[in-house]
Amino acid sequence: MTQEKQKKRGTEVLYSLIAEARGYDDAVVLGRGDPDFDTPAHIVAAAKRAFENHANDYSPPEGILPIREAIAERVQRINGVEVDPNTDIVFTNGGQEALFLMVVAAIGEGDGLLVPEPNYNTYKDAVTFSRGVSVGMPTYPAESFRVDPERVRATLTPDTKALLLVSPNNPAASVISRDDQLALIALAEEHDLLILADDIYDLLIYDDFTHTSPASLPGGKERTLTLNALSKAYAMTGWRTGWVMGPADLMVRVKALKAAVSGPASIVSQHAALAALTGPQEPMEEMREAYIRRRGIVLDYLDQMGFSYGNPQGGQFVFVDIGHTGMSSLELSQKILSRAHVLAYPGGAFSEDMDHFLRITFLQPEDQLRDGLARMKQAMDAISEENAP
Amino acid sequence: MTEGTKATLLRNHGANELLNAPYLAQVPQSDLDFATDHPVTGLEPAVIESTIEAMESGQTHYVDVPGILPLREAVTAHLEGEGVDGYPASSIVVTASLQEARFLALQVITEALPEVALPEVVHPGVKAALGIRPPGLHYLTVERESGMLPPIDAIEQALERGVKLVYLESPARLTGAAFEPSSVERLAGLLESHDAYAIWDQGLSPFVSGRPYLSLGALAGMQERVTLIGEAFPGVGLEGLAIGTIATSERWAKPITSLKQIMSICTATASQYAALKAGEHFDTELGELLASLQVVRQESVEQLTAAGVHVHPGQVASLIALTISQELASSLRERGYRFADGADFGHPGVQRLSVTPGSDVVEMILSQLSEARS
Ligand SMILES: Cc1ncc(COP(=O)(O)O)c(C=O)c1O
Numbered sequence: 001m002t003q004e005k006q007k008k009r010g011t012e013v014l015y016s017l018i019a020e021a022r023g024y025d026d027a028v029v030l031g032r033g034d035p036d037f038d039t040p041a042h043i044v045a046a047a048k049r050a051f052e053n054h055a056n057d058y059s060p061p062e063g064i065l066p067i068r069e070a071i072a073e074r075v076q077r078i079n080g081v082e083v084d085p086n087t088d089i090v091f092t093n094g095g096q097e098a099l100f101l102m103v104v105a106a107i108g109e110g111d112g113l114l115v116p117e118p119n120y121n122t123y124k125d126a127v128t129f130s131r132g133v134s135v136g137m138p139t140y141p142a143e144s145f146r147v148d149p150e151r152v153r154a155t156l157t158p159d160t161k162a163l164l165l166v167s168p169n170n171p172a173a174s175v176i177s178r179d180d181q182l183a184l185i186a187l188a189e190e191h192d193l194l195i196l197a198d199d200i201y202d203l204l205i206y207d208d209f210t211h212t213s214p215a216s217l218p219g220g221k222e223r224t225l226t227l228n229a230l231s232k233a234y235a236m237t238g239w240r241t242g243w244v245m246g247p248a249d250l251m252v253r254v255k256a257l258k259a260a261v262s263g264p265a266s267i268v269s270q271h272a273a274l275a276a277l278t279g280p281q282e283p284m285e286e287m288r289e290a291y292i293r294r295r296g297i298v299l300d301y302l303d304q305m306g307f308s309y310g311n312p313q314g315g316q317f318v319f320v321d322i323g324h325t326g327m328s329s330l331e332l333s334q335k336i337l338s339r340a341h342v343l344a345y346p347g348g349a350f351s352e353d354m355d356h357f358l359r360i361t362f363l364q365p366e367d368q369l370r371d372g373l374a375r376m377k378q379a380m381d382a383i384s385e386e387n388a389p
Numbered sequence: 390m391t392e393g394t395k396a397t398l399l400r401n402h403g404a405n406e407l408l409n410a411p412y413l414a415q416v417p418q419s420d421l422d423f424a425t426d427h428p429v430t431g432l433e434p435a436v437i438e439s440t441i442e443a444m445e446s447g448q449t450h451y452v453d454v455p456g457i458l459p460l461r462e463a464v465t466a467h468l469e470g471e472g473v474d475g476y477p478a479s480s481i482v483v484t485a486s487l488q489e490a491r492f493l494a495l496q497v498i499t500e501a502l503p504e505v506a507l508p509e510v511v512h513p514g515v516k517a518a519l520g521i522r523p524p525g526l527h528y529l530t531v532e533r534e535s536g537m538l539p540p541i542d543a544i545e546q547a548l549e550r551g552v553k554l555v556y557l558e559s560p561a562r563l564t565g566a567a568f569e570p571s572s573v574e575r576l577a578g579l580l581e582s583h584d585a586y587a588i589w590d591q592g593l594s595p596f597v598s599g600r601p602y603l604s605l606g607a608l609a610g611m612q613e614r615v616t617l618i619g620e621a622f623p624g625v626g627l628e629g630l631a632i633g634t635i636a637t638s639e640r641w642a643k644p645i646t647s648l649k650q651i652m653s654i655c656t657a658t659a660s661q662y663a664a665l666k667a668g669e670h671f672d673t674e675l676g677e678l679l680a681s682l683q684v685v686r687q688e689s690v691e692q693l694t695a696a697g698v699h700v701h702p703g704q705v706a707s708l709i710a711l712t713i714s715q716e717l718a719s720s721l722r723e724r725g726y727r728f729a730d731g732a733d734f735g736h737p738g739v740q741r742l743s744v745t746p747g748s749d750v751v752e753m754i755l756s757q758l759s760e761a762r763s
Pocket of ligand 1: 033093094096099120166169170229230232237241242653654
């Protein structure tokens with residue numbers, strides 16, 4: 001399938017499902033990656049102060065120094081990466097712009113980006129924009145979607161210029177272990193590849209799993225561009241707050257791209273992000289605890305429905321195997337939507353090979369989540385009865 | 390030995406002159422910074438209140454990729470108020486800055502029409518936006534007498550050569566010169582007869598004074614061909630909120646929205662709600678500012694001209710483009726004054742300053758000038 005068609009399958013399919021769900025008054029959306037929580041009040045209050053006191057402040061394209069300093073402090077504390085706020089950070093319009101800049105910075109015409117499958121659609125879209133080639137590397141539910149360094153090696157082509165590492169991954173919710181990260185860095189060194197790392201879910205990790213940033217490991221920093229954003233962990237999707245960080249030489253290019261693509265992010269969003277990073281962390285912790293509880297609820301219902309799934313190690317979703325239904329993911333997703341008014345995203349929209357999966361997010365209040373899952377169970381029961389021989 | 394991946398990337402980056410075009414800020418860095426193309430004023434308290442109310446009521450989530458519907462409707466209504474009909478809300482894309490509007494429009498349209506004609510004197514952000522996946526570029530000569538606008542003949546020649554896309558600023562970002570209505574009409578005819586398209590930056594049009602302004606998008610049949618870009622409601626304090634707009638045809642609205650999704654999902658909601666409120670009283674508010682800018686500009690131009698400084702023709706009240714010596718420009722810079730340098734636009738020797746009521750910048754230029762002369 002051509003990349004153009006795949007793009008249609010992906011983003012457009014998801015947007016048309018969202019549109020359909022909007023038509024139901026009682027829809028429960030277990031699809032889109034937008035936390036149900038509104039942005040914590042102290043962040044909105046900081047935005048108000050920024051409107052009053054800083055709305056006319058100058059910002060360079062890479063963002064004001066205080067936000068870059070706060071990011072530097074954060075990545076040092078949480079990711080163990082030392083960066084210079086003067087040269088190594090560019091503040092962006094969300095993780096999405098960070099992703100776009102990272103891909104455009106690293107991938108030119110004909111260059112390959114190795115993308116573990118399944119993945120967040122926009123990576124392939126951005127590579128297509130760059131006129132590069134995304135090279136898919138399959139991961140398997142039986143291996144909890146592990147990014148196996150030996151499989152990665154086997155997938156490399158002479159044109160591969162960079163390796164994408166998203167941990168925890170969207171939609172598979174898998175975390176790349178430290179040992180695998182080390183092996184992947186060694187592979188990148190051996191083949192002179194850049195690494196594009198997406199840490200957007202680094203604070204949303206479950207059970208005993210731990211998050212490792214490739215830039216924190218020996219040999220990683222000088223070849224890695226890393227993105228992160230406040231959208232998911234701080235419920236700030238509407239503010240468009242994210243960043244790219246990396247070695248100063250590569251960041252010169254990211255900075256020039258940021259100026260060419262959009263210039264500085266809104267000064268108010270920058271101050272809101274500053275408040276999120278430097279203010280009280282309790283609201284974020286509370287949301288995190290809620291996600292842990294909700295994850296349990298979702299897994300319970302999925303067990304009741306007889307689904308298997310890769311154990312979600314991080315993120316805000318579960319990737320559910322629907323193979324036994326014999327239906328394509330879009331077919332099942334549409335059935336569940338029309339019958340139960342519950343929207344779960346079809347895996348086929350994330351990757352051709354994932355057409356026997358659904359992605360279910362736990363970004364709804366517990367009562368709605370239970371209601372939606374109960375309705376989904378009813379619909380599934382009815383579907384299996386109809387399909388019974 | 391072969392060059393490494395990173396070294397190759399950085400070498401190519403260094404050689405990309407378009408992408409490395411200088412960056413010009415929309416917001417001044419200090420009280421002595423006159424490098425923006427219009428002065429930046431404070432936001433009305435009502436705008437702040439209304440925006441915070443929206444944020445407190447939970448408008449903190451992703452919104453539709455092309456922007457919140459009421460803002461798109463307000464942009465359409467504003468265009469209609471200016472005599473530009475035929476750009477419904479479904480053809481509006483709200484962007485995270487004027488620069489994002491430039492980038493989206495240029496990247497999407499040049500993908501389909503891979504040759505673009507643009508004035509040799511143009512905002513450096515245009516070159517930067519073209520520095521990624523550069524299309525074929527055809528520079529149009531400009532005329533000093535008109536304020537560095539390309540003559541319509543030059544555009545016609547490019548169209549004759551088969552170029553299907555023209556990028557134009559009216560008013561021009563360096564001088565504030567706007568095309569005469571008769572030229573705009575001729576241009577519309579040329580686009581029609583050559584089956585060509587235009588991107589028209591009319592961001593500075595609200596500052597045009599003393600003469601009617603005609604948008605290329607206002608002419609019959611042009612809505613199919615002309616993509617309008619600009620700041621959303623310039624001059625009322627939104628500059629730091631980084632918000633721009635695109636008004637385009639059905640043909641381009643969809644791919645522009647797709648690329649916007651890939652690039653940034655949507656524009657910050659706080660910026661959009663602020664623009665929505667600021668747009669409500671835009672005409673009255675800007676009217677007040679405009680009146681004072683006109684007075685200050687006229688006085689300044691008279692003083693400068695009397696002192697023998699060449700002021701370039703332009704129709705906007707928000708800026709003055711003048712030719713001063715390099716020595717004078719440097720001595721003003723040494724004193725902390727900042728102007729936009731014509732060299733960054735492709736015309737060295739010109740300095741552009743924003744008209745800023747209450748500032749002493751023109752007096753300073755004049756006193757430095759007379760000091761240098763004595
Ligand atoms: C893996 C990943 N990266 C980046 C993003 C972009 O997020 P945002 O632009 O809202 O920060 C997302 C959003 O879903 C994502 O899942």
